[in-house]
Every structure is written in structure tokens, then in C-alpha cells.
Amino acid sequence: MLFRQEVLEGIAGGRIDRVFRVWAEPRVRAGSTQRTRAGIIVIDSVTAVTPEEITEDDALRSGFKDRAALLTALSKSTKEGGYHRVMLHLGGPDPRTELAANADLTEQELADLKAALDAIDNRGQRVPWTREVLRLIEEHPGLRALGLAEHLGRDRLPFKADVRRLKALGLTESLETGYRLSPRGKVLMAYLRSLTE
Numbered sequence: 457m458l459f460r461q462e463v464l465e466g467i468a469g470g471r472i473d474r475v476f477r478v479w480a481e482p483r484v485r486a487g488s489t490q491r492t493r494a495g496i497i498v499i500d501s502v503t504a505v506t507p508e509e510i511t512e513d514d515a516l517r518s519g520f521k522d523r524a525a526l527l528t529a530l531s532k533s534t535k536e537g538g539y540h541r542v543m544l545h546l547g548g549p550d551p552r553t554e555l556a557a558n559a560d561l562t563e564q565e566l567a568d569l570k571a572a573l574d575a576i577d578n579r580g581q582r583v584p585w586t587r588e589v590l591r592l593i594e595e596h597p598g599l600r601a602l603g604l605a606e607h608l609g610r611d612r613l614p615f616k617a618d619v620r621r622l623k624a625l626g627l628t629e630s631l632e633t634g635y636r637l638s639p640r641g642k643v644l645m646a647y648l649r650s651l652t653e
Contacts, residue, residue, distance in 0.1 A: 457484060457542070461632060463519055464494035467546050472519045474544065476510070476530055480537035491550050493630060498547040505541050514541065555626030556638030566647045572625055587648065589618055590637065593628055594645055597636035604634070 457477065459467070466472030477483070482502045484490070490497045507527055515526040530539055561569075577584035585608075592604055605615035619635060622628045627641035637645065 457490060459492055459494075459497075461493075464492055466519050467497060467544065468494040470546075472517060474514060474518050475542050476505075476514070476518055476526065477540050477542060478530060478533040478535045478537050479540050480535075482540055484542065489547060491552070494546060495549045495553070496547040497544050500543040500545060501541075503541045503543075505539050507539065510539065510541070552623055552626055553629075556623075556629055556640050558626070559639035559643045561640065561643050561647075566644060569625065569627075569644050570648065570651075576621060585618060586622065589615075589622065590627060590641060590645060593619070593635050594637050594642075596634075598631055598634040600634050 457475070459475070463472055463475065482504075484499045484502060486499055486501045488499045490499070507530075510523060510526065512523045515521070515523040518526060520526040520529065573586040576586050588608065589604075592607055593599075596604060596607075601616045601619065602612045605612045608615070619628055622641075623630070627638055627644060628635050629638045
């Protein structure tokens with residue numbers, strides 16, 4: 457599920473504990489989790505509801521000023537299907553966020569990260585790409601994935617999948633638009649440059 461920034465802030469602050477979606481079939485299930493910029497969101501329940509079952513409290517607890525505003529927003533959905541109430545809560549920080557913030561790396565940790573990048577590059581079917589993507593993000597923080605991919609003559613979706621692999625190592629961070637190197641990623645890039653000087 458996609459969440460607007462103000463909804464994520466509301467979930468993180470405890471003001472929002474439910475969202476509504478128009479789905480032919482539920483896209484999430486109770487007990488599942490989703491990584492977001494706010495942290496790990498836990499899905500508590502998913503219930504099909506009629507418009508009559510949506511209450512004023514539902515509207516307030518989903519970030520709308522009133523029931524009418526929520527129903528108006530749902531009616532404007534271009535998706536086909538019924539209304540679903542998704543109860544959720546913030547389960548905690550995304551471990552990748554904590555990892556990305558850790559810039560106090562030992563020589564061994566830096567060597568291990570270099571080895572991880574080497575392993576990714578060596579397993580690939582194409583030329584090594586990890587350092588090139590990190591360098592591009594370092595030089596163009598906040599640039600959309602499409603723009604970054606175009607710099608490399610690549611398609612957007614495979615490029616985004618590559619960035620997710622780097623994010624899993626704690627080296628990049630997603631912004632509202634585009635990406636940037638994390639503190640951990642900046643330290644690694646300085647280390648990699650020192651090896652070639």
C-alpha cells in the first residue's frame with residue numbers, strides 16, 4: 457500500500473490507526489507488515505465495509521476532517537471494487553533506518569561492506585553496477601529514479617530494484633522524491649575512494 461507523508465506522520469504519532477482502500481480483493485492481510493519511511497507498519501485487520509458502516513470516528517482516525525470528506529475521497533477512486541477498512545499500527549523503526557544511520561564503522565565493517573558490493577557485482581549478469589549507482593546517488597541527491605536511470609541508460613523499475621538492494625545494506629535512503637546516500641553510505645564511499653588514491 458502507498459501512504460501519503462501526512463498519513464505516515466499520523467500513524468507514527470498515533471493519530472491514525474486505520475486507512476480505507478477501494479479493492480476488488482484485499483491487497484494486504486492481517487499480520488502482514490510493510491516498510492515505510494515512518495517505520496514498520498503492522499496490519500491488524502482488513503474488513504470489507506459498506507459506506508453506511510463507515511463512521512465519523514473512522515474518518516477522524518484515518519486523517520480526514522469528517523465522514524463526508526472520507527466518503528468523497530473514496531468515491532473518487534479510479535479502482536474497481538468495494539471499500540475496505542485496514543486497521544494498522546506502527547510496529548517500530550525500520551531496521552534499515554537504524555543501519556543507515558550508523559556511520560561509526562570499523563575497518564573490518566568497511567571491508568565487509570566492500571566485499572558485499574563485490575559479491576553483488578560478481579553475481580550479476582551485467583557489468584558491475586553497485587559503485588556506479590552509489591556514485592550517481594551521491595552526485596544527484598533527490599533526483600527521481602527515472603532521472604537516475606536515464607543517466608545510466610537503464611529502465612526505471614530494474615534500477616529501483618537495484619537501489620533497494622543497496623538500501624538493504626543501509627547505504628541509501630529514500631526521500632520524498634529520489635534518494636540520497638545514508639551516513640553509512642557516505643562513509644563507505646569515502647573508504648572506497650581512499651583505496652584508489
